[in-house]
Amino acid sequence: MTTRLLLEIAAGSLGLWVLSCAAMVLLARRLPAGLLKDAAEFLPACVTTAGRLRAHDDVPRRAKVALLIAIVWVISPIDLLPEFLPVIGPLDDVLAAVLLLRYAARAIPRDVLVDAWPGEPRLLERLLGSEPRDTVVR
Structure with a gap:
């Protein structure tokens, strides 16, 4: 060749x-509003949030490192589960982004986190889990 x-x-x-x-x-x-649209918007919202938070001065260094790892994991072509597998292909990316963003969120001021989230506020609430937190209002 x-x-x-x-x-x-x-x-x-x-x-x-x-x-x-x-x-x-x-x-x-x-897509109409609902679970499918939320799922399609979730990973890009996590990556956008991680990028915005990495540039913020109020975010501690350990949280910035976790956010950088999340971004690199998602954009890396090397995956635990190949992307071409239907449905389960992107699961490792979603799982890594969720776990690392939740870890970083523990050290980030709430208002900074809410301002950085580009998606629906209820998706952010689901991401953060059932820990007692203030209600997200946009």
Whole structure:
């Protein structure tokens, strides 16, 4: 195989991947409100929150390290469960993001955490668990 052919295959694969990601985002936005839409928005909301909190001065260093690990875990192409497996493929990403964000949330001021969350406030409440906390109001 020539180098040109390999580059064309790589470019075609990358283009196909970008188009499929764009199609998934567009289709997810058209989902009706409910559990499926919440599930589609959950992981991107966790990653966005982790990125916002890493830049905040009120977040302790150990929480920033946990958030960095969460971001790297989600964007890393290396997974415990391959992404191509239907339904269970993204579970390791979701589990890592949830556990690391919950760990970091213990050390982050509540108002900072709420301001960083881009999604539905009730999803944040579910993420944080049943610990006694103030009600999230947006």
